[in-house]
Amino acid sequence: MDARLTPTPHTLADVDIRSRETLGQGWGRLERFTLRHRRFDGTWSEVIQRDLYTIAEVGMVLPYDPKLDAVVLIEQFRTCGLFWGEATWLFEAVAGIVDPGETPPEVARREAMEEAGCTIDAPIPIATVYSSPGGYGERTYMFAARTDLSAIGGTHGLAEEHEDIRAVVVPLVEAYLACLDGRVREAKTILMIQWLMLNKSKLT
Numbered sequence: 001m002d003a004r005l006t007p008t009p010h011t012l013a014d015v016d017i018r019s020r021e022t023l024g025q026g027w028g029r030l031e032r033f034t035l036r037h038r039r040f041d042g043t044w045s046e047v048i049q050r051d052l053y054t055i056a057e058v059g060m061v062l063p064y065d066p067k068l069d070a071v072v073l074i075e076q077f078r079t080c081g082l083f084w085g086e087a088t089w090l091f092e093a094v095a096g097i098v099d100p101g102e103t104p105p106e107v108a109r110r111e112a113m114e115e116a117g118c119t120i121d122a123p124i125p126i127a128t129v130y131s132s133p134g135g136y137g138e139r140t141y142m143f144a145a146r147t148d149l150s151a152i153g154g155t156h157g158l159a160e161e162h163e164d165i166r167a168v169v170v171p172l173v174e175a176y177l178a179c180l181d182g183r184v185r186e187a188k189t190i191l192m193i194q195w196l197m198l199n200k201s202k203l204t
Contacts, residue, residue, distance in 0.1 A: 014038035018047060028055035054137030059107030060095040061142075062192040063120050064172070065149035066204040071175050071196065072116045072152055073189070075166040091168070091178065092186045093193075095140075104141035112145070116167040118152050120145035124202060126195050131188055140188055144196055146203045172196060 017035045024030040030053045036045045063072050073091045081088030096111035098104055108123040123143035131138055149169045157163025170178075175193050178184040184193070196203075 008040065010038065016044065023051070028053055050135070052135055052137050055097065056138070057098040057104070058095055058138055058140040059098055059102075059104035059111065059143070060093050060140050060188060060192070061108035061112055061120065061123055062093045062126075062144045062189075062196060063112055063116060063118050063147040063149065064144055064196060064200065064203050065147055065169075066200070068149055068169070068171070069173075069200075070149055070169050070171050071193070072118060072147075072149055072167055072169050073175060073184070074115050074156075075168060076157075076164060090186050091184045091189065093142075093189045095188075098141075105143065107141075108143045108145065112147070114158060115156050115163070115165050116152060117154065117156055118147045118149060118167075120147045126192055129188065129191075142188060142192055142195075144192065144199075144203060172200065 015035060015037050017033060019034040021032045021034075022029060023032055030051060033050050033052060034047060035050070036047045039045055064070070072094070074094060075089055075091050078088045078090050094108070094111045094115045096107050096114070098107050102110075105123045109120055112118050112120045123145045126142040126144055128139065128141050130136075131140055152169050153167055155164065155166050157165040172193070175184065176197050179190045179193055184190055
């Protein structure tokens with residue numbers, strides 16, 4: 001293993017939080033941290049302020065049918081593009097919030113049924129990631145899972161969560177090409193499709 005990629009051994013003792021203020025609370029929480037942190041030379045940084053928006057932990061899964069060599073992606077409206085004056089309906093892997101008492105693999109199974117109407121085998125871990133660490137606290141557990149996609153499609157989602165979700169079954173190669181030409185623009189989904197292109201033997 002390359003020692004250059006061994007994480008520096010830091011703990012919360014290396015972060016001096018002076019204050020933690022809630023700026024807004026809605027679907028997620030916007031907080032302002034005033035803090036200093038240990039520098040790599042052992043000294044302390046200056047006191048800085050950072051804003052952090054967090055909704056929850058998330059479980060995310062890319063269902064894969066080895067017989068069809070295909071995946072199911074979902075398409076739904078997202079607010080992210082409104083800041084840039086774009087109407088963003090995005091293709092994504094299945095995802096949902098980890099509720100209290102749930103494990104991320106349980107969320108993957110539940111959301112695969114709610115959002116795409118498919119039953120998945122045991123989820124295989126891909127990675128656990130922070131998608132935008134500069135200011136977004138979401139921690140996402142990403143999985144791939146075997147499934148039967150022969151009768152999957154249509155619209156799904158929970159009415160009480162205002163979901164309007166279209167499930168689309170596409171060949172894995174087509175999903176990969178969509179990452180290259182811009183049809184798939186959600187970063188974690190791109191990562192998951194690329195992982196599956198390299199590791200689909202683990203699901204056959």
